[in-house]
Amino acid sequence: MKKLYECNIKMKTHHDFGGIKNGKVVIRNLFSHEKEEMDQWDSIVLSLGRVPNIELYEEIKDLAPVVKPIGDCLAPRTIEEATLEGQLAILKM
Numbered sequence: 237m238k239k240l241y242e243c244n245i246k247m248k249t250h251h252d253f254g255g256i257k258n259g260k261v262v263i264r265n266l267f268s269h270e271k272e273e274m275d276q277w278d279s280i281v282l283s284l285g286r287v288p289n290i291e292l293y294e295e296i297k298d299l300a301p302v303v304k305p306i307g308d309c310l311a312p313r314t315i316e317e318a319t320l321e322g323q324l325a326i327l328k329m
Contacts, residue, residue: 250311253280266311288312302329 254262260273297303304325307318
């Protein structure tokens with residue numbers, strides 16, 4: 237990733253691929269669900285397989301005064317991001 241940034245490669249992370257419409261790439265933000273059409277692009281690289289899973293959170297959210305969803309419960313993310321979210325949630329308690 238560092239090399240991509242050093243080469244001034246522009247990237248759109250945390251987006252879902254919605255297709256190509258009239259020569260424009262359609263993407264959707266995973267957090268806000270806002271759609272965007274991009275007419276200038278060279279390539280599309282997808283990283284798939286992580287899907288938010290809120291089932292456990294829904295089962296336990298009322299069992300304690302504070303139950304904080306983190307990691308893939310909120311949206312697809314890395315283990316590093318999920319670990320940081322867990323640490324920050326503990327510090328805020």
